[in-house]
Amino acid sequence: MPALKSEILLLAAVALATTVEMVEALTIVLAVGVTRGWRSALMGAGCSLLLLGGVVVAFGPAVVHIPLTGLRIAIGGLLLVFGVQWLRKAVLRASGYKALHDEDATYASERAAAVAAPGGGAATVDWYSFTVSLKGVFLEGLEVVFIVLTFGASQNRVALSAVTATVTALVVSTIGLVIRRPLSRIPENSLKFVVGILLTTFGVFWSSEGAGIRWPGSDGAIPVLLLVVAATSLLLAGALRHQRARLAATRTAP
Amino acid sequence: MTRARRFGHFWWDFIVGDDWVVAVGVVLGISLTWLAADHGENWFWLMPVIVLSLLAASLRRATARGSDGSPVQCSEGQEVTG
Numbered sequence: 001m002p003a004l005k006s007e008i009l010l011l012a013a014v015a016l017a018t019t020v021e022m023v024e025a026l027t028i029v030l031a032v033g034v035t036r037g038w039r040s041a042l043m044g045a046g047c048s049l050l051l052l053g054g055v056v057v058a059f060g061p062a063v064v065h066i067p068l069t070g071l072r073i074a075i076g077g078l079l080l081v082f083g084v085q086w087l088r089k090a091v092l093r094a095s096g097y098k099a100l101h102d103e104d105a106t107y108a109s110e111r112a113a114a115v116a117a118p119g120g121g122a123a124t125v126d127w128y129s130f131t132v133s134l135k136g137v138f139l140e141g142l143e144v145v146f147i148v149l150t151f152g153a154s155q156n157r158v159a160l161s162a163v164t165a166t167v168t169a170l171v172v173s174t175i176g177l178v179i180r181r182p183l184s185r186i187p188e189n190s191l192k193f194v195v196g197i198l199l200t201t202f203g204v205f206w207s208s209e210g211a212g213i214r215w216p217g218s219d220g221a222i223p224v225l226l227l228v229v230a231a232t233s234l235l236l237a238g239a240l241r242h243q244r245a246r247l248a249a250t251r252t253a254p
Numbered sequence: 255m256t257r258a259r260r261f262g263h264f265w266w267d268f269i270v271g272d273d274w275v276v277a278v279g280v281v282l283g284i285s286l287t288w289l290a291a292d293h294g295e296n297w298f299w300l301m302p303v304i305v306l307s308l309l310a311a312s313l314r315r316a317t318a319r320g321s322d323g324s325p326v327q328c329s330e331g332q333e334v335t336g
Contacts, residue, residue, distance in 0.1 A: 077280055077284050081270060081271075081280050082269060084305065085271040085276070087309060088276075088312050088313060088316065091309075091313055092316060092317075095317075097316065097317055200305060200309075203305070204301045204305055207283075207284050207287070207301060208287055208298060208301045210284075211288035211301075212287075212291030212292065213287060213291055213296060213297065213298045214296055215298055216298065221298070229302070229306070232306045232309070240313065240317060243317070
């Protein structure tokens with residue numbers, strides 16, 4: 001039962017991280033596609049997906065063959081460095097110290113840049129659209145690939161993680177391409193907070209296990225760790241929000 | 255900037271981000287946990303304590319830079335993740 005819980009959490013982490021990254025990638029592709037035409041924008045996005053698929057095919061089978069202990073230390077450590085970064089930014093956003101990620105603003109600025117860029121034309125490839133789409137989808141997708149491989153390999157579930165990410169990416173991109181607007185109603189900043197908590201939790205669990213620690217309750221320790229990480233992060237966000245309000249009040253006081 | 259440097263810079267930003275102290279702390283934490291386990295100690299609480307302390311310290315450094323309560327300015331690389 002605890003193993004099932006940890007698998008559900010793993011799939012939730014992969015699905016949420018994919019949603020967040022796909023919303024960001026979609027905003028870029030939409031801005032370029034709407035402004036300069038869809039052909040080159042979709043070609044760029046397609047090439048990028050092929051490249052990302054190549055990364056999964058190249059590294060997926062390889063990581064499965066690495067001994068689990070070493071893999072968990074390496075992957076747990078990487079996930080921790082990566083996860084604490086996500087969590088740090090999420091806490092800074094939640095407390096007002098960092099601007100919230102705004103897909104509408106990103107969409108507007110990408111559209112303005114696409115309009116201003118020279119080139120285009122229906123008959124040839126519009127290299128601006130192609131490159132911007134390729135780069136946007138590849139950079140955002142690389143994070144998904146990283147999470148799919150690390151989470152999947154540590155639980156021996158690379159294929160399941162990859163399928164979850166692919167289905168989520170297809171759902172998000174289909175919705176975005178049908179409505180042809182950025183998915184700004186998705187609570188992206190809250191999702192990033194949740195993903196940061198999940199990455200950090202699994203990072204702590206796997207790196208400790210890889211280092212030789214036996215968790216009380218085995219996989220049952222994961223939900224407890226999750227609660228500890230979530231509660232501490234929320235407390236830190238609350239404390240920083242309070243500190244920011246106090247500083248602002250001091251500044252405006254006569 | 256040469257191509258190799260840009261490549262290295264990209265991966266540094268992608269994984270380590272703008273606070274390298276967290277990365278060093280994580281490596282030290284795992285090493286300490288491994289040493290403890292090697293000596294028969296099951297210090298399962300050690301990594302959670304270290305990681306949450308690293309998070310708090312990193313936030314403290316970030317907000318100290320924006321100590322007037324204004325939003326923290328982030329490097330371009332920071333936007334790659336999260």
